[in-house]
Amino acid sequence: MGLLDNESIPRRQMTLFFLIDKSGSMDGSKIGSVNDAIENVLPIIGEISDENPDAEIRVAALEFSTDTRWLYDEPKEGKDFIWQKVTAEGMTSLGEACRELNKKLSRSNGFMSSPSGCYAPAIILLSDGGPTDDFESGLAVLKNNSWFKSAIKIAIAIGDDADMEVLKQFTGSLEAVIKVHNIDALKKMIRIIAVTSSQIGSKSSSATDESKQKQVEEQITEAAKDVAGAESAAAPAPSKQDNYDEWD
Amino acid sequence: MQELKTGDKVNLTNGVQAKIVKELGRGGQGIVYLVDLGGKQMALKWYLKAPDNKFYKNLEENISKGSPSDAFLWPEYLTRKEKGSYGYIMKLRPQGYYEFGQYLLARRQFGSFEAMLNAAMKICEGFYKLHLSGLSYQDLNDGNFFIEPQTGDVLICDNDNVMPDGRKSGIMGKARYMAPEVVGGKAPDKYSDRFSLAVILFMLFFGNHPFEGSRVLACPCMTETFEKKFYGSEILFIYDDNKENRPVRGVHNNVLRRWPAMPKQLQDAFKEQFSKEILSAPDKRMIEKKWKGVIQSLRDTLVRCPKCGNETFVSDSAAPVCMNCGKLLDLSGKLVLGNGREILLTPNTTVYIDDDNNPDIKVIPVPGDKYPVQLQNVTKKNWVVETQSGKIKSIEPGACVPVRTGLKLSIGTLKFEIQ
Numbered sequence: 001m002g003l004l005d006n007e008s009i010p011r012r013q014m015t016l017f018f019l020i021d022k023s024g025s026m027d028g029s030k031i032g033s034v035n036d037a038i039e040n041v042l043p044i045i046g047e048i049s050d051e052n053p054d055a056e057i058r059v060a061a062l063e064f065s066t067d068t069r070w071l072y073d074e075p076k077e078g079k080d081f082i083w084q085k086v087t088a089e090g091m092t093s094l095g096e097a098c099r100e101l102n103k104k105l106s107r108s109n110g111f112m113s114s115p116s117g118c119y120a121p122a123i124i125l126l127s128d129g130g131p132t133d134d135f136e137s138g139l140a141v142l143k144n145n146s147w148f149k150s151a152i153k154i155a156i157a158i159g160d161d162a163d164m165e166v167l168k169q170f171t172g173s174l175e176a177v178i179k180v181h182n183i184d185a186l187k188k189m190i191r192i193i194a195v196t197s198s199q200i201g202s203k204s205s206s207a208t209d210e211s212k213q214k215q216v217e218e219q220i221t222e223a224a225k226d227v228a229g230a231e232s233a234a235a236p237a238p239s240k241q242d243n244y245d246e247w248d
Numbered sequence: 249m250q251e252l253k254t255g256d257k258v259n260l261t262n263g264v265q266a267k268i269v270k271e272l273g274r275g276g277q278g279i280v281y282l283v284d285l286g287g288k289q290m291a292l293k294w295y296l297k298a299p300d301n302k303f304y305k306n307l308e309e310n311i312s313k314g315s316p317s318d319a320f321l322w323p324e325y326l327t328r329k330e331k332g333s334y335g336y337i338m339k340l341r342p343q344g345y346y347e348f349g350q351y352l353l354a355r356r357q358f359g360s361f362e363a364m365l366n367a368a369m370k371i372c373e374g375f376y377k378l379h380l381s382g383l384s385y386q387d388l389n390d391g392n393f394f395i396e397p398q399t400g401d402v403l404i405c406d407n408d409n410v411m412p413d414g415r416k417s418g419i420m421g422k423a424r425y426m427a428p429e430v431v432g433g434k435a436p437d438k439y440s441d442r443f444s445l446a447v448i449l450f451m452l453f454f455g456n457h458p459f460e461g462s463r464v465l466a467c468p469c470m471t472e473t474f475e476k477k478f479y480g481s482e483i484l485f486i487y488d489d490n491k492e493n494r495p496v497r498g499v500h501n502n503v504l505r506r507w508p509a510m511p512k513q514l515q516d517a518f519k520e521q522f523s524k525e526i527l528s529a530p531d532k533r534m535i536e537k538k539w540k541g542v543i544q545s546l547r548d549t550l551v552r553c554p555k556c557g558n559e560t561f562v563s564d565s566a567a568p569v570c571m572n573c574g575k576l577l578d579l580s581g582k583l584v585l586g587n588g589r590e591i592l593l594t595p596n597t598t599v600y601i602d603d604d605n606n607p608d609i610k611v612i613p614v615p616g617d618k619y620p621v622q623l624q625n626v627t628k629k630n631w632v633v634e635t636q637s638g639k640i641k642s643i644e645p646g647a648c649v650p651v652r653t654g655l656k657l658s659i660g661t662l663k664f665e666i667q
């Protein structure tokens with residue numbers, strides 16, 4: 001090996017988690033859109049990772065209904081993640097999903113054991129209802145997990161039946177919950193949130209006073225304004241008035 | 249969020265219209281489009297979310313000031329504020345230039361150490377001129393450079409945060425490249441630029457990060473809090489006297505291989521710049537001119553090994569050993585300047601006299617000649633040679649001077665003696 005020959009600089013791993021509610025109420029176009037949107041965003045995540053000297057992004061997905069199931073038993077690169085369509089049926093065991101996530105947010109036997117270390121993960125929770133199991137105790141376990149504490153956490157509330165309070169508790173703030181009212185908005189927001197969290201989560205921070213969590217919240221709230229049928233749960237849709245002409 | 253479409257027209261402040269041809273790329277701040285400007289292809293950086301009016305005014309100022317050097321892909325025209333945002337026009341990045349990140353990811357590598365030194369020189373020259381004109385770059389990081397791997401030519405992009413030194417852009421930079429005082433909350437300035445510059449140079453030479461060794465590697469999760477520690481309050485150079493953050497075999501392999509091979513001047517420069525003392529005294533950081541001097545002294549000792557044909561730095565000209573084949577090599581001679589500067593010569597070595605990236609001398613083998621090694625004038629001007637007996641001869645571009653002890657060679661204002 002000549003002295004000019006390089007090997008890649010070691011990169012930390014940033015894991016992007018999808019937590020997908022596949023309870024019976026998600027059946028039909030909701031789960032279809034989730035499948036479609038995630039399948040389509042994976043190659044984009046792959047590209048963001050590929051070009052990024054700070055970190056590589058890996059994807060993990062947990063589906064939950066009556067039971068929980070990881071789509072792969074380890075985080076995969078976007079380009080290697082072959083999406084297996086999720087079908088909807090059963091209950092909404094979000095508490096169990098929290099416990100399952102907690103197990104994997106760990107270096108020993110978990111997903112966080114990259115040899116060059118990690119950046120804090122980004123976790124995207126999608127749900128259209130409320131938990132049917134003991135969510136409180138599941139979340140309590142998770143809230144003691146340091147990986148979870150420092151993670152970027154965003155939730156997508158699908159439709160009016162989504163339990164906003166639960167999603168707020170999961171993410172830690174209402175600003176991190178985006179509400180979608182139609183299938184098109186759901187697809188668009190999955191893509192925007194996955195891309196934004198990946199971009200911000202996989203870069204070394206900008207050392208502004210703003211946390212990565214806040215940066216993601218702000219960017220997706222801003223982006224949601226351009227998506228008909230999507231809004232930040234904290235700031236219901238403002239009038240879409242473009243008063244830029246008076247801005248000079 | 250205001251994207252543009254193919255065929256859209258944006259109005260420039262000079263009355264000209266730019267037509268969107270296609271998207272070239274996008275980042276957090278905005279999108280770069282290929283645009284047609286009266287038949288000329290240029291690039292438009294269009295902000296997704298229009299920055300404030302101060303930012304616009306600053307761009308306007310930079311455009312009227314003009315580029316500090318040809319190293320910059322400088323903003324050339326500004327658009328009006330329209331379509332919900334604004335942007336600026338710059339030259340297109342030519343073919344064959346790759347983002348610095350591509351080198352870090354080992355998808356590209358320099359064709360030669362000569363090219364690597366050229367890249368370092370060009371970057372230093374760019375920031376030298378930038379600071380000289382009273383500006384500071386503010387968020388210097390790995391995403392700002394495009395480099396041509398064979399020549400080492402560099403283009404510095406994203407010049408929209410460049411501001412008069414002392415003015416706040418509000419943008420802080422990236423933690424791994426930010427000066428520790430900026431990580432700690434101070435506003436960036438030309439001194440913090442100099443820190444970032446040293447980090448970039450280190451990564452260019454050694455292919456690893458200067459502050460990421462065993463101690464940082466052991467951190468399981470690089471949270472914002474840990475970043476503030478490892479790149480700010482407790483920053484520690486991997487070759488500091490304190491050995492707690494040494495590179496790790498199997499992980500930081502590039503620097504482990506290359507650090508011992510690179511000349512001592514370079515090691516010393518980094519050891520000093522990344523010492524506790526200088527890290528915490530921003531105004532004592534090495535100025536670009538001095539970095540250029542360090543790079544020049546590396547160039548002076550970079551020769552092609554006649555034995556194996558590879559480039560090698562020669563640290564001891566009395567006992568020159570090739571860093572590739574490990575053999576003693578024959579120097580054909582050296583050019584000695586009155587101030588003690590020595591430029592080592594072997595056949596097929598390219599010599600740079602001054603601190604630009606234009607070669608001045610090609611050392612060429614002339615087999616069978618009375619003087620089998622000669623110096624070819626590859627400058628555009630005549631040289632003057634004085635023999636030991638006092639004869640004066642003019643050497644035109646393209647012509648050669650034998651490497652013969654005692655000859656005095658004048659190139660421009662510099663007077664060398666061949667030894």
Ligand SMILES: [Zn+2]
Nearest residue numbers: 553556570573
């Ligand atoms: Zn050799």
